[in-house]
Amino acid sequence: MVKVALIDGPDSLTGSEVASRSLRKIVWTRLRRDKLAMVCLFILIALYLIAIFAPVICGLLGVDPYSFDKESISDSGGGPVGTWGGISTEHPLGVEWGTGRDIFAQLLYGLRISLLIATTATILTVFFGTVLGIISGYAGGKTDAVIGRTMDLILAFPFLLIILAMSGVLTQRLTALGVPDGNPSRITYLIIVLSIFGWPYLARIVRGQVLSVREREFVEASIAMGASRYRILFKEILPNLWAPILVYATLTLPTYVGTEAALSFLGVGVLPPDTSFGGMLGNSVSYFSVVPSYLFIPGVVLVVLVVTFNLVGDAVRDALDPRAGRV
Amino acid sequence: MAGKANSQRAFLEVSDLSVQFPTEDGIVRAVDGVSFAIERGKTLAIVGESGSGKSVTAQAVMGLINKRNADVSGEVFFDGEDLVAMPEEGLRKLRGNKMAMIFQDPMSSLHPFYRIGDQLTEAVNAHEKVSKASARDRAIEMLHKVGIPAPAKRFDDYPHQFSGGMRQRVMIAMALINSPSLLIADEPTTALDVTVQAQIIELISQLQREFDTAVILITHDLGIVADVADEVAVMYGARVVESGSVDDIFYHPQMPYTLGLLASIPRLNQVPGDRLDPIPGNPPSPLRLPTGCVFNPRCVYQDRVTGDVCQTQRPALEDVGAGHQVRCHLPATERQAVADLTLNLLGRPSR
Amino acid sequence: MNESQEPALRVTDLRTYFPVRSKGLFPKTVGQVKAVDGVSFSVQPGQTLGLVGESGCGKSTTGRSVLRLIERTSGRIEFDGLDVTEMSSREMVPIRRKAAMIFQDPYNALNPRHTVGAIIGAPFAVQGVKPPGGVRKAVQELMERVGLNPEHYNRYPAEFSGGQRQRIGIARAVALKPKFIVCDEPVSALDVSIQAQVINLLRDLQDDFGIAYLFIAHDLAVVRQIAHHVAVMYLGQVMELATREDLYSRPLHPYTHALLSAIPIPDPRAQRQREHIMLSGDLPSPAAPPSGCVFHTRCFQAQDICAVEKPEIIEFEPGHKVACHFPIVEFLGTAPITGLDPGLTKQTGAAGEDRGSNDLIREIGTDYGAAPNTPIDPGPAIWR
Amino acid sequence: MSAYVVRRVISMIILLLLLTLVVFILFSLLPADPARLTCGKGCTPEVLEANRHKLGFDLPVIQQYWEFMKGLFVGRIYAADSPSPVVCNAPCLGYSFKRGEEVLVLIKDRLPPTIWLALGAFFLWLAAGISLGIYAALRRGRWQDKTVMGISLAGYSLPSFFLGLMAIFFIVIRLQLLPYPSYVSPFENPIQFFQTMLLPWIVLAILYAAFYMRLTRNQMLEVLGDDYIRTARAKGLPERVVIRKHALRAGLTPIVTAAGLDLAGLLGGAIITESIFSLPGLGSLAVNSVNDADLPVIVGITLVTATFIIVANLIVDLLYAVIDPRVRLV
């Protein structure tokens, strides 16, 4: 049967029904199967939309976070008039102690600020963590040592303390550098410190990944073709890092929301008249035994935000887990 | 043999064993109606391509498949007891005691954090109440048997201080320390160099003789099969497609896949530089086993079968001689002709 | 073989040592792994040199050093008569069109995040080559050539089986029609039924394009099917280098003997009757290689001098080099190592007769057709 | 091994030196004039100048740094040229004029509550985190797993201050199960000590346990798939032994790392928890010092905390070698 020897032609594909394996498609197909994640994703998108359109929404409802409603608070003590922190048709979630500002509107604007800070800081963290991690992992030697020691240094700092201590002066420096005074520079400060103290974690992960990816033969194949360092780093290696980076990003974002809230709680938040979740929670401390809604409303929204982010992050992680489904 | 309900049961008799893993992508039929049997002191080799279900079969026999995430059905009679139906505790008592297993990768099969000696005595203590000292003596003796020089000294070493071949010897020592009557060796030499492989295979045969153990040797290397096996089961696509004595398989193969396998291996006793005769196509995914005969997409002989039975009907395991069974739709005459043709090509005598 | 022709690759006294460093803030070099230690060979255009040896003996390091993927310690590498040893990585770029590489692990060698089209098209992109008709057309032609369905241009490696992935790697390697390819165990990870497909493909490509291969493998049987010359490595050094015919029929080095005899033949009767040379022990660590002849610790022929003096590699007979104090010459023309199917042996003619004829049976006999009971000098090895 | 430790200690010291320098430079930027802060209502420029000199703030940063480093080893005398110099004995971490106390003494005073808090929470979270993590891993994909992971998710989604305030609101204010937290030393009044520490312990433990549950679960899942676990089962070991002896030990390394660093971090003071539960620990000292611009104290705390972390790093690395014999400390 000579035919045996000659058949050497195109093969039939096996498992060709498996969906195309681009990262995006993998994540998306797997995510879509996860009902809970989809619900959370939906909530998240809704929250982002709410944040972006907060002024419009507040306008429609006739509330805004800045105007003082002196009628809604008592003349003695400054507490809200009415039960549950002064919940009324005018003020769907009540008013702030002492000023009568609308809690609902504050919440929406706080969401805006929280998301702005957390999202931007995440992007920066991911950027620096990735770039420095890749460089550190690929270059090795002295570069690696310098970046590594810098990371050690940063990780050894009690960062909350530093952020607290440095907020005033660094905000001023930023202003001196041309960042508009006030909230722009405060927010910038928060974004910067969160990124500065955040990147080493990702850089470590990325570095580790690079160390293993660069040992994979396709990198060598690329070198053997005569590829430039740029191509190797960013075309060959980087695409293989998206999974850990994406996972890290989705899990970092909620952490930053929480951290920003904690910092606001400790007084390093945005400037009045603006406020964020942490600021609202910090304010609540003096009153919550009398008006618990001050604690619960921003707290619950914050938790919902963080939980949904985390759930989506988890789902992304599972979707990207190479071992997933191998039970 | 397997399937003959009223005959005397063999020492180990596996009949119609199936293992399915439900996964995200669908149900993986890793093992699909596999049957075979083996007596004490004999060696059964299971050969087949990667992913054909060899390891899962072995683990199913050992009761190592986690029943929580897999469906195991069929029967595994070991010394008269059905292992599939047996509760976990009973299996545990058998494992490492009456039946033992060694694995493909000696590098990762030993716990990296515990001393060699402790891992060995642990195997003793799991089944017997013996004093520390006597467990130690037994372990050292076993290490000596598998050819570890200065076993008393090496007793306290960690696995990473051993070379690959040495580790595989330790694994063998661990498997045989309770004198099992069944040893399953899952590709015990794939990760080793040829020169070491030869040592290990030799060692297993030697110990098999000493303990009168039944050995199931899983491999994809037909050379090793030719070397040590008494019986051979050829697996393809989760099924046994041909089984029989080693001579049946090598000199009288009846299944096109077995033939293709024999034809495609480069051999030292072949014309150097000649073209090889590969089987076309690729092995099937266990997620989507072909309907009918699992080999049909790659089979070049199916045009010799009338109709589309190859594509639609699953062939039964058919007796074609004493203990020689084949799963193929080819008519007996055609099978013989095909076998002769190929064997001629290989330069072997046909029957 | 046209000896006057400039070899596609010539390697002279190549050494590649890896420093062993301590960890910590101030790492120190505490030793060296002599992964490749004085290796010389050449490969003629359109020919294949097989490089065999056990795991860790330095095969891959040789292949990589040759392509300047790792920095060699010393030695000289010439492509097509051009000395590339001292070239900077920039200068190497155009050279890399002529030399490509195929890897062992068909999954690892392909970037899982790139489509097949991108992978095979990468050499064009990297080298800035614009094939007539565009990259896509060129890639699809290549895919067709190596037996892949060109419609699968946009798929990812994970969607392919091992054999198919290896074809992708091969297509990438031959994309720029190189003169020379290092194949680092291209079939070791494949199932036997697929292995043969790939070997056939490599040979066809060699015939078509006249590519020279440095074919690395640990399986002597596989090498035998593809290589014109074979080099046997042990602990970073070449022990024996000969034409295929010479090496398999008249191996000189004890190590080659041991290797050959350790490979089981998938033929029960033949296998049962073969004599096996069983080497004792494992490969020593290349970080602390034995003194003298590196093989002496496992050699059944070893004598006192072996532990002291390193045997130089010498051209023992024309085209057959060996590095051994006591090459096994007395076996010449006989087949001491392998037993054969008795049925076959009977038909075997005289040794060396009619070599090159296409008669399968006689060919086999030529290699191993001798009395199986020829006494062998008993060494420290275990005999079966 | 000892050479390794010596080398590590040296690099630790270098790291600490660098860190101090960075801290000095960072804090030299602070707007508040520390001298002004020690100079009350009726402050005059010359008094200000004198104070500045006394505190050593008139020196260039680098020299202040040098003085500080010297003080660590030989002690330090502030305002040596004045009639009433302030002596700060070696190791002198600085002197808080605001509080009229050596920084080292201040830190020593504040350490016990922080240590109690950290240790109590540490044991709670390790116990809960690891056991629940294993439990979840063994029941992967089933409701028990999902429940544990849900708890874990909640744990690390809840900001600590929210959790703390909720605990106070419900347990202290509404249900009045515990008194309003205010620290007493365990040696003074053990019962009150436990009553006040209980909530902070639980709050911190929930936060951390959440992470350890996941970590343990993932580690276990990873390790349970390893070949040597199969070997252990093939030996016929009871499942309990396989899990505890073989799997857990193998999966321990990242847990040890995390635990070591987390504990060290906590020993530097849990700023938020301490301030919510008004525990007089390092964290609240830190916050107060920031509010007071009490520079020497901030620097001192930063250094002490960083030292904890760096030392923990070393200990963790040494522990690796204990856990994993393959690790060679060279």
Next chain:
Amino acid sequence: GGGSSSSTSGGGEPAKGGTLYYLTNAEQFDQIDPQRIYTGEDLAFFNGTIYRTLTAYKFSPDAAEGTSIVGDLATDTGTATNGGQTWEFTIRDGATFQDGSPVTCADVAYGTSRTFATDVITGGPTYAISMLDIPTLEDGSSAYKGPYTGEGQELFDKAVTCSADGKTITFNLSRPVPDFNYTVTLTAFAPVPKASDTGEKYGDAPVSSGPYKIESNKNGKGGKMVLVRNDKWDPASDDYRKAYPDTWQVDYGLDVKVIDQRLLASSGNDATALANGVEPEQLGVIFKSPTEVNPEFAGRAISELDPYVRYLAINVQKVPNLKIRQAIAVALDRDALRKNAGGDFAGDYADGVIKPNMGVDYAPSGMWETLLGEKVADAGNPELAKKLIAASGEAAPTITFDYPQSPTADKAAAIVVDSLGKAGITAKPNPIEPGQYYGVVFDPEKAHELINAGWGPDWPNASTIIPELFTPTGGFNLSQYDNADFNAAVETAKIEPDRAKQAKMWQDLNTKAMADVVVIPTRFGREQRLVGKQIGPVYLWPAYGSWPYAEMYAVQQ
């Protein structure tokens, strides 16, 4: 004065013995060294317990009586001669330090001299330096450098002299100070035995001359100070202090919420505990209204005007245009600010920096009635502000508001921003860490246009207000105000011996400063306090706006 007492004394009779607990959020006293103490509550506490001063304020809830003085260490309230430029005090017999040695003139003089060692004794009031007849050097500092260097000691010894018997101390002043006998109520003039002086560290182990002495003191959260009876103190020599309790214990670093909860519950030791402040959320629990206590807390809570005036200082160097300053003042929503601070509970609208409870020195300034051209509503008048800006000839300014950060202050800042914004003035909030606050705003380079502040007099004479706040030599001139006419008028007022005339002068200067809008007064502060069930007397002592510590007792069971 404003705060008619809502409750004046606790239930029950005074009894000797027991322990009084002073619960505080602070982690330590700012200062314990007598020469360095400078806050009202601390002055009251230490003066009542361990430091006797030449003169002291009477104990009474009444604003007038409570701010009048009696002799303490001195037999009487002193004798002024030389037109008020020389003051003489005679020290009582039987007054001793805790070691039993008698308090002499030399000890008082020595204590006073310590103030001059400005490099060691920092933070305290510097009246001795500015009032005693000791020349100043070119750089403005005193020629006397304190007892430690001894430089210029002879100058001091000339300014402060002792009689031969050590009983009479004479202060020679550089100018007439008609109320110098009020000045010496400050512990800065308290005696310090030279032998025990440890300089900088004297506060760690001060020598008591009062009925109690420090047994132990441990700062920080969880720390406490314990005062026990000074058995060398002779009640016969001291008819001023009652010294009822056996022990005083100060618990440091308690959370304000904890303090409230403990006092509300008032169980165990907390029955004899006091503190000085109530969180806003508890006000509704304790009080029916700012002037009425809920029955269940009757006799345990007070809501009184404190000595402080809250205001926003305008930095006149940075905002030189009067019209702009007026515009800022007019635009400010003081109503919202007061509401935010607690409405009625937080106090009354202020019209100047002198408070009605100052007695004679107070007269309405008319700031919000006439001074700014028309009557300005409490909620501000953005329209008028816009007009003023238009009239200023400048564009609407952009200003920055410095304030010590806290949640409530953040909201106040929001109010400032919002209400100024309505008048077109851009205000930017600049929160500063509370502890660093004064360090920043006293630095002319770092302070901004609008600065949050509050001030209380050192004794009931506006001489401790107007000069401090509005002259370049004042210690609290956040406005950087420097007006030659004004300065001259201040100097005249300072030495005016006739108290009534002097009061009129202060009233005019107050009005002048308001007309110049140097500060925007927002509130005459009111404060609320709560004590345990078994403590008395419960009233706010007008002298320091504090508890009358020396009179306090645990109620007899």
